[in-house]
Amino acid sequence: MEFVKMHGLGNDFIVVAGERELPEGASGLAVQLCDRHFGIGADGLVYILPSDRADFRMRIMNPDGSEAEQCGNAIRCVAKYVYDRGLISKDTVTIETLGAGVQQLQIAAEGGKAAKVRVDMGEPILNGLAVPTTIDLNPVIGHPIAAEGRTFHFTAVSMGNPHCVIFVDDAVSFDLHKWGPLLETHPLFPRKTNVEFVTVASRTHAVMRVWERGAGPTLACGTGACATLVASVLGGLTDRTATVSLAGGDLLIEWSEEDNHVYMTGPAAEVFTGTLA
Numbered sequence: 001m002e003f004v005k006m007h008g009l010g011n012d013f014i015v016v017a018g019e020r021e022l023p024e025g026a027s028g029l030a031v032q033l034c035d036r037h038f039g040i041g042a043d044g045l046v047y048i049l050p051s052d053r054a055d056f057r058m059r060i061m062n063p064d065g066s067e068a069e070q071c072g073n074a075i076r077c078v079a080k081y082v083y084d085r086g087l088i089s090k091d092t093v094t095i096e097t098l099g100a101g102v103q104q105l106q107i108a109a110e111g112g113k114a115a116k117v118r119v120d121m122g123e124p125i126l127n128g129l130a131v132p133t134t135i136d137l138n139p140v141i142g143h144p145i146a147a148e149g150r151t152f153h154f155t156a157v158s159m160g161n162p163h164c165v166i167f168v169d170d171a172v173s174f175d176l177h178k179w180g181p182l183l184e185t186h187p188l189f190p191r192k193t194n195v196e197f198v199t200v201a202s203r204t205h206a207v208m209r210v211w212e213r214g215a216g217p218t219l220a221c222g223t224g225a226c227a228t229l230v231a232s233v234l235g236g237l238t239d240r241t242a243t244v245s246l247a248g249g250d251l252l253i254e255w256s257e258e259d260n261h262v263y264m265t266g267p268a269a270e271v272f273t274g275t276l277a
């Protein structure tokens with residue numbers, strides 16, 4: 001099996017192309033290959049597949065073997081993979097996702113290789129039951145969530161996958177490893193959730209740290225950055241365009257008033273290629 005190791009701001013993936021469908025056993029393979037000691041090591045196993053609705057289709061498995069509906073950093077890597085290998089002859093590409101429909105991506109190249117990608121991430125889902133949470137409100141803003149004697153307040157956003165956004169005094173020093181897993185598996189989120197801890201620095205800048213569903217702490221989360229911007233706008237904390245700073249670097253996020261879509265711009269990088277015996 002040929003693979004390419006890629007990343008978006010340090011959120012890293014094993015990317016496999018050439019299959020027609022998600023292979024049986026992909027879940028077990030993700031657990032094995034994503035392991036950082038006994039495998040290749042990655043935050044996800046990504047398959048690039050043919051689509052009858054778009055140029056390509058993406059499926060992504062988390063390191064715990066669960067399948068995610070969408071991944072903002074992986075979709076930029078998929079665009080880079082197909083652009084750099086000449087699988088598309090234009091600087092736009094459409095990619096079908098499991099949970100966020102078909103997305104349009106615009107590639108900015110440097111020296112013939114994709115360097116940055118702007119992704120139309122679609123409309124955020126704010127209906128509590130649709131995120132999904134167990135809360136029948138639309139939207140769910142500043143709702144209490146209690147764990148181990150502490151109560152946080154969260155905004156629920158789905159970008160195809162669920163996010164629980166919590167504003168804190170200092171996202172960088174926040175105890176992600178303690179609270180992340182408790183909130184990821186909280187009963188308010190029936191399909192578990194990604195958890196973002198956010199500090200707003202200015203109207204155009206938020207700092208975020210993420211605990212990802214099925215993956216734990218990662219250096220960046222594209223859908224999480226989109227959910228962060230949406231929650232910040234809903235809370236009146238930022239403008240509709242802002243930079244979200246993650247441990248691995250910055251993403252520019254825009255929530256358009258015109259079409260209600262969220263647009264994410266950021267880099268994608270290839271690290272090495274390999275063959276699995």
Ligand SMILES: N[C@@H](CCC[C@H](N)C(=O)O)C(=O)O
Pocket residue numbers: 011044062067068069070071072073074161162194212213214215218220221222223224
């Ligand atoms: N890193 C991602 C999100 C990957 C999926 C997530 N762990 C989930 O289960 O929803 C991103 O960049 O969006």
